[in-house]
Amino acid sequence: MAALTSHFLLLTWALLLVMSVDSSEQASLLRDDFYKDSCPDAESVIKAAVDSELDKNLKLAAGLIRMQFHDCFVEGCDASILLDGNDTEKTAPINSNLIGYEVVDAAKEAVEAICPGVVSCSDILAYAARDSTVKLNGTGWAVQGGRKDGLFSCAEAAELELPPPTFNVSQLIESFARRGLSKKQMVILSGSHTVGVGHCDKFFERLYNFSETHFTDPSINASYAEQLKTDCPQATFNTTLEIFMDTITPGEFDANYYKGLSEHKGLFTSDQSLFDDRRTRKLVKKLMSERVFDRQFGEAMRAMGAVGVRAEGQIRRNCRTVNPW
Ligand code: HEM
Incomplete structure (x- = not known):
């Protein structure tokens, strides 16, 4: 203790x-x-x-x-x-x-x-x-x-x-603001969901028993929701199944994540709400341009890479353990 x-x-x-x-x-x-x-x-x-x-x-x-x-x-x-x-x-x-x-x-x-x-x-x-x-x-x-x-x-x-995938835009803005990152930087950095996968358990509640009025989250494109239900069946809850987050070009680091959001194919609440909330929708639309996204993503990563950087600390010899001296 x-x-x-x-x-x-x-x-x-x-x-x-x-x-x-x-x-x-x-x-x-x-x-x-x-x-x-x-x-x-x-x-x-x-x-x-x-x-x-x-x-x-x-x-x-x-x-x-x-x-x-x-x-x-x-x-x-x-x-x-x-x-x-x-x-x-x-x-x-x-x-x-x-x-x-x-x-x-x-x-x-x-x-x-x-x-x-x-x-x-x-x-x-x-x-x-x-x-x-x-x-x-x-x-x-x-x-x-x-x-x-x-x-x-x-x-x-x-x-x-x-931040968990259930966060809405207010919660996302607040989480990033606490690190000195803006709403705009939050939307740009979320664009990295243009690659990689999410597991069924991270969005299960959007498909089944969403709310008292809606069994399935109405912000999901209807045919996409059916596809996700096939991929992640309710009866066989499986936490290891992987679903691409960008349905258009999942292996390419491009602006298609934002296009997916405009088609209501965001995998998590934290993704889809960026298009559905009026505070961030305009940004999402701008970022659908490959040129705009390409130019701004690196700048946002530089800002994220400066969060909480410290003057004191070590240069670890082995990244998995602190130096003994
Ligand atoms: C805005 C708030 C964010 C939330 C709520 C969020 C949430 C998530 C979740 C739930 C997953 C899937 C995890 C799993 O199924 O096990 C994921 C994957 C991923 N996230 Fe985020 N994320 C956010 C922001 C970011 C940011 C800022 C970056 C990078 C700059 C990022 C990069 C990624 C990548 C690349 C993957 C795929 C990982 C893989 O395939 O192994 N995310 N995120």
Whole structure:
């Protein structure tokens, strides 16, 4: 019990520390070309390792994009998602389907071989998220470096801090605003649901027993709802079945996610409500343009990648454990 209390005190202290650094200070800790002098080949070595892992399993690309989001929203972008342990963030139910940890391990190993102790795991994750986007034929962006790796990771914090798929637009705006991210950035970052999958249990309640007046969520396109019911039958509730989030081009990092929303084919409430709510509908319509989405996604990822960045911390030698010294 005493150990648990001290763990929480440490966590609270760490959260306060992160929150006490304002967002402009956080952003100024980061720079483009951060490893230009200290490890000039870092970015290319990381990219080669990420590419080689993704060539073996391309599904991990979507996992890595999601992983950076799940890292940055809990205690800031500090690689706390990567720490192994009994009660660390990766053990939280909300992270149970997160994939791609081995890609970060491979990239870390490759970069440690050329520049030991120089490149942080949180920076590696930021580069890997960009390289994964490019691997899925998306447009890349300049990734800033300079993040430090954190010392704490707590499953309960992940469960509390990460937005669930049942969130409406007000809740989404509030969740992103707490990290200094705008409504517009929230809508743009949600566009990463143009790749990857969701599991049936994450939207089951939209299909069956939605409300007293509607058995099925009326905001879902009727034929799409029938398709989803076939894919996720009520009788055989299955949490391992995977459904593409973008019905048009699920393997391509493009603007078709927004087109899907306009056709009422958003998989989660948090997706579909972006089109159904008048506060975000105009943005969704603008982002249906490939050119607009391509240009703005990288900028939004740079902003997300600066959330809660800390001046103090480690450069972990192994991304799964804190350094013993
Ligand atoms: C706006 C609030 C968000 C909510 C409520 C949300 C929720 C979810 C959920 C429920 C899943 C499926 C998980 C599963 O079935 O196990 C998912 C997948 C995914 N999310 Fe989000 N997400 C949000 C924002 C983001 C952001 C900001 C990013 C990245 C910048 C992101 C990237 C992804 C990706 C790429 C996947 C697919 C992962 C895979 O196939 O392995 N999401 N998200």
